[in-house]
Amino acid sequence: MASSSSILTSPKQKNSPSIDAVLGSDDLTTEILLRVPPKAVLGFKLVSKKWLSIISKTSFATRHTLLNPHTISALLLRVSFFFKELPTHKYVSLDVDGRSLAYFSHDFLDFDPTNNPGCICISQSCNGLLLCSKCRWHLPERFQPINYIFNPTTRQFAMLPPPPDDGQFFDSIQLVFDPSESSCYRVVCTQFFTSELKIYVFSSETKDWKLCVSQENFEYLPINFTDGVSWNDAVHWISPMGNGFSFLLDKECLETIPRPPLPENWQEQNFRYFGESGGHLYFIGVLEGNQSPDDLNKGIVSPAMSHDQIPDQSIVVYTMERGFSKWFVKYCLHVKAFVMAYPEITEDEDLAASPFSAEKGSVRLLSFIDGDNDERPLLVMEILGEIISYCFKDKTFKKILRLPFKHANCCAFNYSETLSFIG
Structure with missing residues (x-):
């Protein structure tokens, strides 16, 4: 059978009446294209001028974004080595077909035609859009980065104007984009100096x-303003002890975040991850003992009982209820599962004694990826120079990528494809 593309593009092929009906109806063609994945849609621009016109409309991009679920399809890795000044970026597909890794082209982040001097790095990812920063290393104002909003799928970008600043404040910015609510994106700039807090919001609609x-x-909490998380039309910051606050964009005010039900012996070094995935907020840490979600939600904490070389620890995943009323424990993973899958962890006495140690542990949490129907709850980690994932559903590990060197600084950003328009 001839492919659909050959039927549509071959001038010698005589189309059936049904195909002619589709090609002759802009409305029907639009409805079909709206259900095609983003990258495939962009390829269909080459089919005809009519299809190019349909796909190029801003209204089409908006409708396509609303109709297609934003499933996380890949990780964007930013890898830095102590002997290299500039980080490298890698694209890691999460498809189940075994093709896990695809390297970025050398010019992947070279999207600014003005060629402003500097190196562009990915700072954040939010529902398919990236917040990127370019530092002008050789200029006197090198510490003032140029910030961009970039859509890797469409290659569209916009340069953000610098926020108002008298030079006294430390700036931290956070991208907020929820295509299910609006086609516009916003950027929250947090400025804090001594005891004064200012929050500015940039809107792609007002351009100001x-x-x-x-x-x-x-009242400053020991939190890192650069680690804000966008969720539920707000930006959230939390400390390693579970205390934090939120900036609500619709009300333009601050609110206190409920504290997760952490045990009394919880310490700052137990904290590992704070992020959003699948429309949920997550707080992840390490507890002593072999814990279970049901017991922890009842306030029962199992004591550490290990008497051998392997420590008695668990990674505990807390998630926030949508109504923002409280946290509850959703998943637990015991450290012995790691040792069974990666026995080399026990080869180093220090690492074996505490593989999840915040200072020198062999296991580093990079990301948590959850789906709408619990089909793919994945914990992504770096273990001894390898990027691996653990699926809570089938309790399996999967090797994603081996880094060139064990001692590398790696950051992971969840990514989904989108046709969202950047104005």
Whole structure:
């Protein structure tokens, strides 16, 4: 059977009446193209001028974004080595066909035609859009980065104007984009100096910054403003001890985050990850003992009982209820599962004694990926120079990528394809 592309492009092929009906109806063609994955849709621009016109419309991109679920299809890795000044970026597919890794082309982040000097790095990822920063290393103002919003699927980008600043404040920005709510994106800039907090919001609709919060004598928590997480039309910050606050964009105000039900012996070094996936907020840490979600939700913490070389520890995944009322434990993973899959962890006495140690542990959490129907809850980690994933559903490990060197600094960003328009 001839492929659909050959039927549509061959001038010698006589089309059937049904195909002619489809090709002659812009509405029907649009409805079909709206259900095609983003990258395939872009390839169909070459079929005809009519298809190019349909796909190029902003209204088409908006409808396509709303109709297609934003499933995380890949990880974007930013890898830095202590002897290299500039980081490298890698694209890691999460498809189940075994093709796990595809390297970025050398010019993947070279999207600015003005060729401003500097190196572009990925800072954040939010529902298919990337927040990228370019530092001008050789200029006097090198510490003032140029910030971009970039859609890797469509290669569209927009340069963000610098937020208002008198030079006294440390700036931290956070991308907020929820295509199920709006086709517009927003950027939240947090400025904190001594005890004064200011929060500005940039809207792609107004193309301007707006001062939303100006608060003196702000009670500063030991949190990192650069680690904000976008979820449920708000930006959230949390400390390793579970205390934090949120900036609600619709109300333009701050609210306190409920603290996860952490045990009394919880310490800062137990914290490992804070992020969003599948429409849920997650807080992940390490507890002593072989824990279970049901017991932890009842307030029962199992004591550590290990009497051998392998420590008695568990990775515990807390998730926030959508109503933002409380946290509950969703998953637990015991450290012995790692040792069974990666016995080399026990070869080093220090690592074997505490593989999840925040200072020198052999296991580093990079990301958590959850689906809408629990089909693919994945914990992504770096273990002894390898990027691996653990699936909570079938309790299996999968090797994703081996890094060239064991001692590398690796950051992971969840990524999904989108046709979302960047104005």
